[in-house]
Amino acid sequence: MVRLQKLLKQEYLQLACRHHVLELVSGASCSLVYHDNDKPTTKKGKTKRCTESPEEPIFKAFAAAWKDVDKSDCRTFAPSCREQGDMCHGTVVFLLQWLDDESLRHDCGELVELAILFLGGVFPSGRAFSFKAPGAFHHARLMSKIIYKIKLALFGHQLPSPNIEAPKLTKIKSLASFLCLYYVKEWCTAPVAADAPINDLLLYKKLCTDTAKATLSPNSYPIMYYQFLEAAREKLFKHSWYLSEGLVVLCLASSRLGFAEKVKV
Numbered sequence: 001m002v003r004l005q006k007l008l009k010q011e012y013l014q015l016a017c018r019h020h021v022l023e024l025v026s027g028a029s030c031s032l033v034y035h036d037n038d039k040p041t042t043k044k045g046k047t048k049r050c051t052e053s054p055e056e057p058i059f060k061a062f063a064a065a066w067k068d069v070d071k072s073d074c075r076t077f078a079p080s081c082r083e084q085g086d087m088c089h090g091t092v093v094f095l096l097q098w099l100d101d102e103s104l105r106h107d108c109g110e111l112v113e114l115a116i117l118f119l120g121g122v123f124p125s126g127r128a129f130s131f132k133a134p135g136a137f138h139h140a141r142l143m144s145k146i147i148y149k150i151k152l153a154l155f156g157h158q159l160p161s162p163n164i165e166a167p168k169l170t171k172i173k174s175l176a177s178f179l180c181l182y183y184v185k186e187w188c189t190a191p192v193a194a195d196a197p198i199n200d201l202l203l204y205k206k207l208c209t210d211t212a213k214a215t216l217s218p219n220s221y222p223i224m225y226y227q228f229l230e231a232a233r234e235k236l237f238k239h240s241w242y243l244s245e246g247l248v249v250l251c252l253a254s255s256r257l258g259f260a261e262k263v264k265v
Contacts, residue, residue, distance in 0.1 A: 015247060018190035018199075021239050023142045026183045028235040029228040030145060033171045058164055059148045063134040065159055071131050074154040076120045077177045081220040083213070087181050092121035098188050099127065107135075107143050112188065114150045115180040146183070150176045174222035182207070182232065194253040200236070207233040 005011055079085040095116050099109075110132055116123065123129050134148060153176035156169045164172075182203070189199055211233055214226040251257050252265060 011246075015193055015196065015250075016239070018193075018196055019187065021200075021236075022183065022186055022190060024239060025232045025235045026146065026179060027142055028231040029175065029178060030142070030149070032224065032227050032231060033149075033168075033175050056145075056148070058152065058168075059134070061164070062148065062152055062156070062159060066133050069155050069158050071155075073158065074117070075157055075173075076154070077118050077173070077180070078120075080222055081217075083210075084177075084181070084221070088119045091181055091185055092116055092119050094185055095188070096121065096124070099124075107147060108187075111143065111147055111150075111184060114147060114154075115184040118150050118154060118176060119180055146179050149179065152176070171224055174224050175228065177222060178225065178228045192254075194250050195256055197248045197251040198254055198256050200240075204233070204236050204240075207236065 077088070079088050095112050098112060099116075113123075113129060117129075131151075134151065135144065149172055152164070152169070153173040156164055156172060186199060186203055189195055207229055211226065211229040214221045214229055218226055249265065252262050257265075
């Protein structure tokens with residue numbers, strides 16, 4: 001890119017892929033819920049997790065048992081405080097408006113539908129919905145991980161006990177609620193470049209605010225919620241390099257920003 005700019009004698013606008021940045025943010029939280037094939041390693045005094053196998057034992061067992069799962073017996077998310085209840089309602093209302101978007105195809109559309117269902121939303125009458133069988137899994141595709149985790153949160157209680165223990169299922173449910181509330185909506189709006197600056201700043205503000213709330217009253221949030229919030233906040237802050245002066249002006253074309261704010265920009 002630097003060579004190209006020198007040859008053409010002009011600068012290029014470098015906008016990082018929003019989906020990639022969001023995968024890094026959500027992946028930081030997902031890495032806190034370890035699975036059986038994760039191996040702890042130490043690097044420069046820090047403990048991290050690495051995978052030695054392309055498979056996840058829990059996901060593999062879940063896919064094998066899918067044909068015997070009662071699709072009518074699913075466990076949805078129950079907000080533990082008023083703030084979470086309001087966030088659930090707002091997220092469901094937003095996602096219901098995105099159901100008819102033609103860009104939501106295949107796994108993207110399935111992610112939105114699962115998030116609506118898990119957060120307790122009701123699909124509009126006349127809209128067909130059916131659970132898709134768990135598909136292929138790969139560590140490089142975070143979307144498949146998130147879809148698996150939400151399905152596990154919905155139906156994990158039906159798996160035989162040797163495959164998944166109650167404490168681990170509780171953590172997966174907590175992680176699924178976090179991803180539905182802080183990731184899915186951002187994923188849907190990521191393709192709009194003009195909304196990138198305001199989306200990222202609002203997400204960072206929400207993560208900072210909720211991290212502070214979870215610190216003051218940890219019992220008001222699901223298990224490990226503070227760790228999820230803190231990991232996502234730190235990862236987003238480390239990738240704030242793309243919010244340069246040249247990129248922030250994109251918000252002038254955004255419909256999410258008010259006229260008074262655009263004047264200030």
